[in-house]
Amino acid sequence: MSVGEEVICRSGRTRPLWVVVRAGAAGAVLAVGRLVYSGTFADWWVAGGLLAALVGAGALHAATLEVRADAYGVHSGSRLRRRRSVPWHDVADLRVHIQYGRHGEQYVRVGVLTRDGRTRRLPLPLSVSAKDRPDFDATLDALRALHRRYGEPESDHLVVLAKHTAGRGVAVPVVLCVLLLAGAGLAAWFVPVTGATKEAWTSAVPCAAGTPPDERRACLTTVDAVVARTEVSRGKQAARLYFADGRPVDRVAVTRQAARAFRAGDRVELTLWRDRVRVVAGQHYVWREYFSGAGPVAVLAAGLALAAGWPGARVLMHRRGRRLPDDEVLPSVLPFLGVLVVTALWLLPLCYLHPLGLPASAGPLAWAAAGTLGTAGLLVPAWRATRIRTPRPAAAPDRGTAGEDVFVAARFLESTDYNPHHFGTHVVFGGGPPAVVPHSGPGRFAAREIPVRRLTAGRVRRLRGGDGEAVPRGWHVAELDDAGEPVRLAAAPADLSRVLHALDAARASAQTASPQTAPTGTAPAGTASTET
Numbered sequence: 001m002s003v004g005e006e007v008i009c010r011s012g013r014t015r016p017l018w019v020v021v022r023a024g025a026a027g028a029v030l031a032v033g034r035l036v037y038s039g040t041f042a043d044w045w046v047a048g049g050l051l052a053a054l055v056g057a058g059a060l061h062a063a064t065l066e067v068r069a070d071a072y073g074v075h076s077g078s079r080l081r082r083r084r085s086v087p088w089h090d091v092a093d094l095r096v097h098i099q100y101g102r103h104g105e106q107y108v109r110v111g112v113l114t115r116d117g118r119t120r121r122l123p124l125p126l127s128v129s130a131k132d133r134p135d136f137d138a139t140l141d142a143l144r145a146l147h148r149r150y151g152e153p154e155s156d157h158l159v160v161l162a163k164h165t166a167g168r169g170v171a172v173p174v175v176l177c178v179l180l181l182a183g184a185g186l187a188a189w190f191v192p193v194t195g196a197t198k199e200a201w202t203s204a205v206p207c208a209a210g211t212p213p214d215e216r217r218a219c220l221t222t223v224d225a226v227v228a229r230t231e232v233s234r235g236k237q238a239a240r241l242y243f244a245d246g247r248p249v250d251r252v253a254v255t256r257q258a259a260r261a262f263r264a265g266d267r268v269e270l271t272l273w274r275d276r277v278r279v280v281a282g283q284h285y286v287w288r289e290y291f292s293g294a295g296p297v298a299v300l301a302a303g304l305a306l307a308a309g310w311p312g313a314r315v316l317m318h319r320r321g322r323r324l325p326d327d328e329v330l331p332s333v334l335p336f337l338g339v340l341v342v343t344a345l346w347l348l349p350l351c352y353l354h355p356l357g358l359p360a361s362a363g364p365l366a367w368a369a370a371g372t373l374g375t376a377g378l379l380v381p382a383w384r385a386t387r388i389r390t391p392r393p394a395a396a397p398d399r400g401t402a403g404e405d406v407f408v409a410a411r412f413l414e415s416t417d418y419n420p421h422h423f424g425t426h427v428v429f430g431g432g433p434p435a436v437v438p439h440s441g442p443g444r445f446a447a448r449e450i451p452v453r454r455l456t457a458g459r460v461r462r463l464r465g466g467d468g469e470a471v472p473r474g475w476h477v478a479e480l481d482d483a484g485e486p487v488r489l490a491a492a493p494a495d496l497s498r499v500l501h502a503l504d505a506a507r508a509s510a511q512t513a514s515p516q517t518a519p520t521g522t523a524p525a526g527t528a529s530t531e532t
Helices: 015-038 044-063 133-150 171-203 256-261 294-307 309-320 334-353 362-385 493-513
Strands: 006-010 066-069 073-078 081-087 091-100 106-114 119-127 159-161 221-231 239-243 251-254 267-273 276-281 286-288 406-412 426-429 435-437 455-462 476-482 485-491
Touching (some): 015 044, 066 133, 091 133, 221 256, 239 256, 251 276, 455 493, 476 493
Antiparallel strands (some): 073 081, 091 106, 221 239, 267 276, 406 426, 426 435, 455 476
């Protein structure tokens, strides 16, 4: 809310928070009383009271949180946290940060960009739904008005940082990439170990009668036992077999199927190898411990290394777009993901069949060489497809057959009389005046004619974070003026050029049929300037 020369933001849902605060206070009193009575922290009542007190402290911080802006700067804090202030002369710009929840929710916050390049997100105002957005926008406008009055903004443009914009940090992709590579390295280290263990188990033979006790770990020892009881697991817990008198061992972890197959009192034969029970053989069922070979572990290592390519590709795209404005959207990493998928098709089977290295035979070597060349060949078009495309003036396209409708995937990003409630997904031209339609044709069903006389063009630019998530990331945006109201038209670069030329031609045709003086200082819709 705004009060005179101040903008004051407080949480709008404090009643539930104060209920939690009172419960936390009661928990703190309970914990202290129980601690005095018992004299120890190892008490469930003390632990529960302390937990309730911690939750209540968090609720108290949220309930008393306040952000205040005045002639001196922006101040934020609560009763549990010291107030922090940023003077207006240190604020370079105010930004909007959009985060997305698990189910697509948008959490919109305001960020303060300081002169030294650091960004600090304000806890309030906060928009978590469409109902909160009008109040959020009004508060943001009031903050920007104070900044313009008492500070020196670097630009009048509002920067919106959303997913895939150049200004978002890469800390999460970097950490994820490092963790995946570390997991791949650890799995690769276990490949020869698991391979050697599996081979030793396969080649193990029963122990001879005179084998010394210290050498019986390497051979198979068979003993008899009686099942005392079984324990069938629930969920992810292991099933167990318990043996009478705890001989030769007290229990063995088995599969749930094995635990159901054995019954109390069954006489079984146990096979021990390396001091552990590896086989439980009964009259009707035999359980054997599973030994993973080197192949599955090598596949796991290769899969983790390939999975690290996804966050690595995001870091690479961020690096390639380091000179872009912070709110411009980076190209998609899907071409690189396609390369990773194709690489997995030949690399994972190769790792499974030859986990310890390629043999000298021609087949596996040719397989590896062909796969490597294929991956390298796909990297070239992936690199080209993800390059930063700067809008450039395009030549007039071929108009095709006269009198034939042409449908182009394009959409106006504002709701207007010819695009009510953002219903349009395509623009049609050629066989009649340009119009907005909610389909790709044929026919002009539900078409809304575009008033080309009212439209004048500004510039063509790349996609920004404030243009919304519904626009494909490879599209460009033309900024138009609709009788004094700014509108945006988004389409693929080539299609956008075609639509702008069609609007220009329709405007020229309308002015020829009914001469009218164009507004001073404006350009026809098809002659938009480009932003480099």
